[in-house]
Amino acid sequence: MSGVSRHYVLAAGGTGGHLIPAFALATELERRGHHVALVTDARGAAIPGKPDFLPAHVLPAGRIEGKNPLNWLKGFRAILEGRRMALRLFDSFQPSAVVGFGGYPALPTLLAATSARIPSVIHEQNAVLGRVNRFLAGKVDAIATAYRQVDRLAEKLAGKVHLVGNPVRPEVLTLRDQPYPEFTEDGLLRVLVTGGSQGARVLSEVVPDGLAMLQPALRTRLQVIQQCRPEDIDVVRQRYSSHGIPAELATYFEDMAERLADAHLFIGRAGASTIAELTAVGRPAILIPLPIATDDHQAANTREIVEAGGARSIRQAKFTAVELAKQIQAMAQHPHSLANAAHAAWNCGYPNAASDLADLVESFGATPLMDVIRVGGAAQATGGKEALARDMAE
Structure with missing residues (x-):
C-alpha cells in the first residue's frame, strides 16, 4: 500500500489485447487504495471481464489514415473532441497520472494528458511498438514494455523504457x-x-x-x-x-x-x-x-x-x-x-507484471493537492485546435 490514495486514468482500445493488461493494472491500483477510471470506445466499455469498480468513459477514437483528406478531417475532429472530453474528465477526476495501453481511444486521452502536464505512461503489449504508442512515445514520461527487444522503438528513448512484462488475468x-x-x-x-x-x-x-x-x-x-x-x-x-x-x-x-x-x-x-x-x-x-x-x-x-x-x-x-x-x-x-x-x-514469464507496472505508475505524479491545482488550471487554459495541432506536431 502506498499510504496515499490517488486517482489514475487508464486509456485503452476496445480489444482484449489492450484491455486485459489495463484491467489487471486497475485491479492492482484499486487494491493499493487508489481510484481508477477507464477511457475506451463503445466496444471496450461492453467487453466481458471489466472490474465492477472500474467506471468506463467512452471517447471518440479518430483515425488519421488513408489518402482521402476528408477522412483526415473527420479523424482530426474526432481526436479533437476526444481530447476535449478527456480534459473535462481530468478536471473532475484529477488524476495523478494517465496510462495508455495502445489503440486509438488512447490517443486523445494521452494528448490531453501531455497538454495538461499530467504525468503519462504507455504500456506496449507486443514486441513491436504499435502505431498510437509510436506516436506518443516521445511525449510521455515512461514506456513500459513486455519484451526485452521491442521493434520500432527509437534508441533515443531507451532512458524511458521499463521492462515490466504483460499483466495477465488473476485466474x-x-x-x-x-x-x-x-x-x-x-x-x-x-x-x-x-x-x-x-x-x-x-x-x-x-x-x-x-x-x-x-x-x-x-x-x-x-x-x-x-x-x-x-x-x-x-x-x-x-x-x-x-x-x-x-x-x-x-x-x-x-x-x-x-x-x-x-x-x-x-x-x-x-x-x-x-x-x-x-x-x-x-x-x-x-x-x-x-x-x-x-x-x-x-x-x-x-x-x-x-x-x-x-x-x-x-x-x-x-x-x-x-x-x-x-x-x-x-x-x-x-x-x-x-x-x-x-x-x-x-x-519467460513475468509474474509480477501488474505489480511492477503499478510501481512504475505510482512513481509519477505530484501530491494530490498539486494534481488538483495543475489539472484544474490546465484544463481551463488549454484546448482548441491550436493546442491539438501543437501536440500533433511535437
Whole structure:
C-alpha cells in the first residue's frame, strides 16, 4: 500500500489485447487504495471481464489514415473532441497520472494528458511498438514494455523504457505455481487449440489432419480441446470423428484458465495476451502468427519464447498438416521434451507484471493537492485546435 490514495486514468482500445493488461493494472491500483477510471470506445466499455469498480468513459477514437483528406478531417475532429472530453474528465477526476495501453481511444486521452502536464505512461503489449504508442512515445514520461527487444522503438528513448512484462488475468496467474501436468509414455496427450477471440479458420482446416498424421504411439493418446468458429464447428467435429480422435469443440470456453492448466501442448495464434499467459503458466506451444497483424507483430511476439526453447513458430504459409505433425512429433517424442519446453516457457514469464507496472505508475505524479491545482488550471487554459495541432506536431 502506498499510504496515499490517488486517482489514475487508464486509456485503452476496445480489444482484449489492450484491455486485459489495463484491467489487471486497475485491479492492482484499486487494491493499493487508489481510484481508477477507464477511457475506451463503445466496444471496450461492453467487453466481458471489466472490474465492477472500474467506471468506463467512452471517447471518440479518430483515425488519421488513408489518402482521402476528408477522412483526415473527420479523424482530426474526432481526436479533437476526444481530447476535449478527456480534459473535462481530468478536471473532475484529477488524476495523478494517465496510462495508455495502445489503440486509438488512447490517443486523445494521452494528448490531453501531455497538454495538461499530467504525468503519462504507455504500456506496449507486443514486441513491436504499435502505431498510437509510436506516436506518443516521445511525449510521455515512461514506456513500459513486455519484451526485452521491442521493434520500432527509437534508441533515443531507451532512458524511458521499463521492462515490466504483460499483466495477465488473476485466474491465470494463480496457475504459475502449479506443476506441469504429468505426461508419461502411455498417458494422455492433452492438446488445447485456440485462434483468438474469433477463432482461426486455418486451425480448423489444418489441425485435425495434422494430429491424424502423428505416429500411432502419440495419436492413440490424444485428447483435443479446440475453439472453432460457429460456421466451422460441424465440419471440424466430423474430421475428428473420421480420424477417431476424441475432441471437445466449442466456439467459446468460459473456463479457459482451467483448460490451459490441464493442457500438455498449446496450438494457436501469437497475440500478446496469449504469449503472456503461456509464459505465466509455463506451457509449450506451436504458434502460428497471424499473417495480417500490423507490422507482423505476432511473429515478433514469438521471438523470445522460441529462442528459449518453449515454443515453435510456423508461418501460416507453411502451416500444413505434414509440418504440424512433424513439429508435434519432435516436441512430444519423449515425455521429458515437453516438460523441458514447459519450463523454458515458464522462465519467460513475468509474474509480477501488474505489480511492477503499478510501481512504475505510482512513481509519477505530484501530491494530490498539486494534481488538483495543475489539472484544474490546465484544463481551463488549454484546448482548441491550436493546442491539438501543437501536440500533433511535437
